[in-house]
Amino acid sequence: MAKFGKKSKTSQDIPTAALPDIIFMLLFFFMVTTVMRETDILVKQILPKAIQLSKLERKSLISYIYIGEPKQSGIFGKEPKIQVNDVFVEIDEIVLFINQEKDKLNEVERDQITIAMKVDVESKMGIVSDVQQELREANARKVLYSSIQTIDI
Amino acid sequence: MARRNRPTAQIPNGSMADIAFLLLIFFLVTTTMKNDKGIAMLLPPKPDPTQPPPEITENARNIFKILANSQDKLLVEDEPLSDVTQLRGMVKIFILNFGNPGDEGVIIYNSLPNSMKSFVSINGRRADSSDDPKEAIVSFKVDRGTSYELFVQVLDQVNGAYNDVYGERVGLSASQFLQLDRDDPIQDQKYLLARQGIGRNISIAEPNKIVN
Numbered sequence: 065m066a067k068f069g070k071k072s073k074t075s076q077d078i079p080t081a082a083l084p085d086i087i088f089m090l091l092f093f094f095m096v097t098t099v100m101r102e103t104d105i106l107v108k109q110i111l112p113k114a115i116q117l118s119k120l121e122r123k124s125l126i127s128y129i130y131i132g133e134p135k136q137s138g139i140f141g142k143e144p145k146i147q148v149n150d151v152f153v154e155i156d157e158i159v160l161f162i163n164q165e166k167d168k169l170n171e172v173e174r175d176q177i178t179i180a181m182k183v184d185v186e187s188k189m190g191i192v193s194d195v196q197q198e199l200r201e202a203n204a205r206k207v208l209y210s211s212i213q214t215i216d217i
Numbered sequence: 218m219a220r221r222n223r224p225t226a227q228i229p230n231g232s233m234a235d236i237a238f239l240l241l242i243f244f245l246v247t248t249t250m251k252n253d254k255g256i257a258m259l260l261p262p263k264p265d266p267t268q269p270p271p272e273i274t275e276n277a278r279n280i281f282k283i284l285a286n287s288q289d290k291l292l293v294e295d296e297p298l299s300d301v302t303q304l305r306g307m308v309k310i311f312i313l314n315f316g317n318p319g320d321e322g323v324i325i326y327n328s329l330p331n332s333m334k335s336f337v338s339i340n341g342r343r344a345d346s347s348d349d350p351k352e353a354i355v356s357f358k359v360d361r362g363t364s365y366e367l368f369v370q371v372l373d374q375v376n377g378a379y380n381d382v383y384g385e386r387v388g389l390s391a392s393q394f395l396q397l398d399r400d401d402p403i404q405d406q407k408y409l410l411a412r413q414g415i416g417r418n419i420s421i422a423e424p425n426k427i428v429n
Contacts, residue, residue, distance in 0.1 A: 084230070087237040094244035112366045114373040116380055117254040118395055126253060180255060183365050190361030192368070193424050200263040209369055210255040 106140075107132035107147050112185045114211040125178050126208070127165040129158070131191060132184030144187045146195060155194050162202035178206040256372050258419070278345050279352045281311045283371060287362025291371070301370045308378035312353050312415070313337050314346040322349025325414040333385055350382070350415040358422035375419055383411040 107130050120126060130147040134140035145152045148161045166174045179199055183192055199207065264270065283304070284292040291298045293307065315326055315337050326337070326349070347353035355375050359368055377391055384394035387407045399405045 080234075084234040084237055087234055087241055091237055091241040091244065094241065094248055098244055098248045112369040114256055114369055116256065116373050116376040116391065116395065118257050120253050120255075120257075123253065178257075180253065185364070185366040187365045188361060189359045189363040189365060189368055189424060192365055193359070193361070196260060196421075197423070200260050203263070205260040205262065207258045207260055208253075208255040209258065209372065210253070211369055211373075213254055 103128075103150050105130055105147065106136070106150075106152065107134055107145060108184050108186070109182060110185050111182060112209075112211045113214045114209075115214055117211060117213050120178060120180075120208060122176075122178075125169065125173060125176055126180050127162070127177060128180050128182060129195060130182045131187050131195065132182075133186060144184065144191050146191070155198060158195060158198040159202040162199065162204045166204070175203070176206065177204050178208055179204050180208045180210050182210045256369065256376060258372070258421070261420075276348075276352075278316070279347050279354060281308060281347070281353065281355045283355065283357045283375075285357075285359045285363045285367055285371065287360045289364055289367045291367075301367070301374060304371060304374035305377045305381070308355060308375050309381050310340045311347055311355070312350050312378065312382055314341040314343055314348075314353070315350075316342060316344050316346050316348050318349035319351070321351050321414060325350055328413070329386060330388065333382075354418040354420055356420045356422060359424050361424045363424075372419070376417070379415075379417050379419075382415060387411045 109130065109132055128148070132144055133142055134145050134152075140152065146155070146158070147153070148158070153161060162177070162179070166177055169177060181192070181195070196207070199205065282292075282294055286292070291301065291304075293304065298304070313333065313336060315322060318326055326334070329337070357371060357375065380391035380394050384391045387394070387410055389397075389407075389411075394408075394411060397404045397408045399408055
C-alpha cells in the first residue's frame with residue numbers, strides 16, 4: 065500500500081505559454097488553404113460514390129457543369145437542370161459555354177480542357193447524355209464524372 | 218524624473234489564445250476541401266455528317282455488352298445481373314480471355330506475369346469470349362431513364378477491372394496503380410509498362426431517344 069500513498073513531487077501543470085503559437089499555426093494553415101467558393105451552386109449536389117477515381121493534376125484546365133434538381137424547386141421546378149457558372153442554361157447553350165471556357169485557356173491547351181460533371185445521384189441519364197452530345201459537338205471530349213471516394217474492399 | 222514613475226505599457230495577452238481559437242474555428246467551419254476526383258472518360262469524337270456511320274467490324278464475341286434499362290436493371294451478355302459488384306470480375310475474365318490471340322495478343326500474353334498466365338488458363342481460353350485484350354471492347358448502353366448512380370457504379374466496376382489488369386501486370390493493386398505519379402520517371406515507366414498494348418476500350422453507346 066505504501067506504493068499508492070507516495071505523492072509525486074513533479075508539478076502537474078501543463079505549460080500553456082506556447083498554446084497561442086500552436087493555435088496561430090493551425091489558424092494560418094486554414095487561412096491559407098481556405099478557398100472561398102466562387103459560384104453559388106443552385107442545384108442539389110449529392111455526388112455518387114465510386115472506388116476507381118483518378119485525380120486531375122491541372123486545375124486550370126477544369127470547367128464545371130452542375131446537374132441536379134434545383135434547390136429552389138418552387139421557382140424552377142423539380143426537373144433536373146444544368147448549371148454553369150452562376151446560372152441555369154439550356155442544353156443548346158452548352159457549346160457556347162465550352163467555347164467561352166476554351167477562350168480562357170492558352171491556345172495549345174484548348175484541346176485538353178476537361179469538363180467535370182457534378183451530377184446529383186437522383187438525376188437520370190437522359191439529361192447527362194444530352195450534355196455529353198453537346199460536349200462532343202463542342203469538341204471537349206475529356207470528361208470527369210465527379211464522385212466521392214469510397215474504400216476499396 | 219517623471220518618466221520613471223510611469224507604469225510600463227503592457228498589452229494583456231492572456232486572451233490571445235481565445236481570440237486565435239475563435240478565428241481558427243471560423244476558418245475550420247468555412248473551409249471546403251475541393252474534391253476534383255472522379256472517373257475520367259474520353260468521349261468519342263463527334264460523328265462526321267458527311268460520312269455514313271461506320272460499319273461494326275468487330276466480332277460479337279469481342280464485345281462485352283452491358284445494357285441498363287429505365288428500371289435500373291442490368292442485362293450483361295444477354296443475362297440479367299442483379300449485383301453490380303460482380304461485373305468487375307466478369308469484365309476481368311473477359312479482357313484476359315485470349316481465346317484466339319493475334320500476333321500482338323501473343324506478345325501481350327508473353328509479357329504477363331506467371332500469376333496472370335495461370336489466371337488465363339483457369340478462367341479464359343473460351344472460344345466464345347474475347348480474342349485478346351487489344352480486341353476486347355466493353356460496350357455499355359443506358360436508357361434515358363437509367364439513374365446516374367447506376368451509370369457511375371457500372372463505369373466504376375469496368376474501370377476497376379481494367380485497373381486490376383494494369384496493376385497486376387506490374388505487381389500492384391488497382392488502387393496502387395491509380396496512385397502512380399506520372400511525373401516521376403520510374404513510376405511513369407511502370408505506368409506505361411502496365412498500359413502497354415491493352416487499351417481501356419470502353420464504349421458508351423448513345424441512349425435510345427424514346428423513354429420506355
